[in-house]
Amino acid sequence: MRKLYSVLIICLSGILFPFCSSAQDEVFPTKDAIWNIYIPERGAMVTSHYYGFVGDTVFDALSYRKLYLLKDSVLRENPENVYVGGVRVSGKKVYMRPTDTATGKLLEEFLMYDFSAKVGDEVFGGMRPMVWGCTFENLTGSDIKNTKLQVFDVRDSELGREFGVDLKFESAEGYCESEGSDTWIEGVGSLLGLFLPPSSIPTGKQKWIDMAYGQRSALMCLKVGDKIRYKDPGCEECMEVLNVSENVVIPVTVLQVGNRRLSIQSSENNLPLRFELLSLSGQIMQSQIIREAESHIELRVIPGIYLYRLIGDKVYKSDKIVVR
Incomplete structure (x- = not known):
């Protein structure tokens, strides 16, 4: 009995064995995952950015997966990859510890997602960088705001459990009104693109293809292992982009x-x-x-x-x- 209890403790701690990490990957993929994200850039019509986990690290005795802006669509070490920060999963919550890519400064951890939340819950996200762009870079105090997420909808779909959330940030007068809406999908992440803050344009269930390019970021495709876990209906070439022949893993x-x-x-x-x-x-x-x-x-x-x-x-x- 004592031996069984010890094995259970190891699994619950998420420290090791593959069969213990599968539940975490159902909450948010932390292995063999590549996000293909559209991010507005000076009016560019189509701009794909690949993000993925390459390796592990430890901050303050907590283990994180190392998230990179990838040079291409392959999960491998490349000197041109840009380290963005560490991501960890704890229960139904997903945390990120970003790094200022210009200065190398390690920033405070913030809460990316809480998939245990219910309708009406207020989720405190912590000190979240409120910036656009591909990476966290040259951040000042005004770029990092204490945030709160308001869950206004939770439903089950064929893709997984979906959460409608509004984001608010703290000012001198208190928390401001909604700074934008987003949709989270358990096992996928944000439909606005991984860790980016919601756009100032409310999106709800509206797809990015229905909007003018350049107005907001969007998750185009998520590939986990050899399978496409999510593909926006308006994205026609996600699979081709993610499976360039010379980059097959x-x-x-x-x-x-x-x-x-x-x-x-x-x-x-x-x-x-x-x-x-x-x-x-x-x-x-x-x-x-x-x-x-x-x-x-x-x-x-x-x-x-x-x-x-x-x-x-x-x-x-x-x-x-x-x-x-």
Whole structure:
């Protein structure tokens, strides 16, 4: 009984095993997810921006997935990717810890989504950057406001549980009236595009294709693994954009064998791969090059919780692991 209780505690903490993280991905995808987002830019007709998670990090003893503005539609390390911030899921809530991309300053964590909210609930979002653009950059005090989200509608749809929300920000006189409306979908995120604040133009259920380009941001497509989880009806080329032939990611399988061994299976087209085992603080503890399609790695570290990553031209894979 005591052993069963210990396993349950580990799972509930969200620290490790893949079967414990699947529930989190149902709330908000944190692995193998790419968002294709339209963001207004100087009247441009179509501007696609790709965001995705590449690796893990730790702030104040909390584990986050590292969110990047990607150079292309592949989840891999690229010096041209722009680090945006860390994202973590706790129960039905999704938090973000942004970074000012110009100064490197770590900003205060804010609440992105609360999928446990009910109609009429007021959700306090914390100090949320109220800026447009692709990344958080050159922020001043006036750009970051204490926010509150008012839930005015909750319903089930074929895409998942949908939430209608209004955003308000705090001024000297108190919380201002609605600064814009948004739709959240559990397992997808905002229909205005991931972490961006709602537009000043109320949208409700209106689709972006029905509006003039350049007026607001919009989630065009969300791909999780090999599946399209969301595609705006007005977006005709999302799948083609996300599956550029030269950027196809060939899956790599990583299995833990016993307590101190990893089995790695990959296509020869992926090779070579660089394997790295890191501490939770980011220190590389073990590294080697993988040149065979089926390889085994002996973990030469003291017992504890670690992060591993596999890096190649068309591959980036990262996860937590417990060494006993």
